[in-house]
Amino acid sequence: MVRFVDVGNINRWAAETGVERILTDMVEYIERDFRRWPSFDKAPRVASHSPLGVIELMPTSDGETYGFKYVNGHPSNPSRGLQTVTAFGVLADVQSGYPTFWSEMTVLTALRTAATSAMVARALARPASHTMAMLGTGTQSEFQALAFRGVLGLNRLQVWDTDPAALDKFLRNLAPLGFEIVVATSAADAVFGADIITTCTADKANATVLTDEMVEPGVHINAIGGDCPGKTELDAAILLRGDVFVEFTAQTRIEGEIQQMDPDFPVTEIWQVLAGQAVGRRDDRQITVFDSVGFAIEDFSALRFLQDAVDHTTFYTDIDLVADPDDPKDLFGLVTAGSPALV
């Protein structure tokens, strides 16, 4: 039997456990896997592009457990009442090849993206950071806010979005949770005085959400929205002024903010900082940029975290996914066991 976490169960789990606690705990799973980064099989994701979007498969393996995520990205989906990004994922046993765990990952991707951001900010932002600017208050925004509070203790948010309904939704969801929230009058207003700037907008275009003159020395920039070819958010000048940290260089050069730069533009892989093999922040005036695109190992960590978290709970169901005849060579006998008459 394969354990399956459907949408109802993951929502029940998140609501009963608490999103902030989940995010805080998940960071430890992701960081542990980033520290052993070289032990993972890092196959490139396989993309199938169409005029309206992309469907991708993102596999990885640590030699014991195999995992993959199915994820789509369709920027025009919200105009039809659909999610831009939906996902599901599977874990399997490398020894037997049998799937063991299967989960919805629309919610889980939102959680792991926020947890990864907070993990990176813990390594790169100034220790005394207490204010975060958020440009974009869409699907990902509340998860980011809770992850940063849970992991860094950040409590003040300066937010801005061009969509007033998205701002209203953000306030409705987070105001009851004890944040100090300032709704800015512009992106520049939101960014002013912030220790950390999170950009998470969803347009599939090379936009400039953040311009160079808005960025003060010492800031950490958590750039979430530039995550596919042709989609960026940052002024290229910011990348030149700051130091850029990435998940997996080969992928980020295609999908991240650095697609604007030369192919040899210097970057540091964040796992090296976490493993003590590279320097993160050098001083309080340095600008650090996390050029986040999302990588398969984060999904792997999130799936393993969820698998452990729902063990001995009612937040999963067993599904019969693997045909398993008593005699491994007699699949036919299994298939036709209930045959009423002739086959």
Added chain:
Amino acid sequence: MVRFVDVGNINRWAAETGVERILTDMVEYIERDFRRWPSFDKAPRVASHSPLGVIELMPTSDGETYGFKYVNGHPSNPSRGLQTVTAFGVLADVQSGYPTFWSEMTVLTALRTAATSAMVARALARPASHTMAMLGTGTQSEFQALAFRGVLGLNRLQVWDTDPAALDKFLRNLAPLGFEIVVATSAADAVFGADIITTCTADKANATVLTDEMVEPGVHINAIGGDCPGKTELDAAILLRGDVFVEFTAQTRIEGEIQQMDPDFPVTEIWQVLAGQAVGRRDDRQITVFDSVGFAIEDFSALRFLQDAVDHTTFYTDIDLVADPDDPKDLFGLVTAGSPALV
């Protein structure tokens, strides 16, 4: 909601519908897709290798529907009471990126492999064929026998396997179904006088199941077992004497019998024969070889066939796989809707 066909439901469907009828109907779905082969996105499969086996993702798309299969291959699994190959698959809507259909595919892969073999034999074997030799009576063998009877009317089987238990199992399963079955004393004995030779052995090795002198003029060889790097079944001399037909040349050169040959060894893609763009059999003395490795489009066709076949039946269940908040930007509100207290 996504429709899900689990092991219990596919077995119930197969037993109640009849395996031979399913195979015969499925051939038409596969052939229709092979005839429009150029309209498919043919991404390479993504393999994750380990000492004991391989886990692969096989995606494809026709621009309207996207499909992929997860499949493992672990030759030592039967020694631990497990299946060598298990699989599951998903269909999705290209316009929205949302998954729509999800099924076990261990059974479905067995069905589509046999249906593909029979489809190819209908195009390549001599029209008057009535006897098939089968070298290997493992998991795939009964499905092959029923597909060839359903599609070509073949009723006489000359079978051989080095494992007496596998032979017994084959007889137990198929003798009640009206076949004329002869258990041979050797591979050469099984092949003698046969119109079609099916090789389906499972060793992960370069073995020679069929040697050149066993093969008489006019025979069609349905070579199933050579399906991954380092695994072949045929004497290379047979490939030189006959004409070789493949699914997708680039993949077969790596995985099929022709991995033994030079990279420019001439082959014909079977879709071209089915679409009337290439010649299949020229005369009654020509040896034709189908070097089968299995391709993503066959899985796509099989999934679409199953999706149509179970529509308006009780052979599927609805599962909640896609988180779909009323406001697409308010995933957080959906996740925390049932929150008892603080998030």
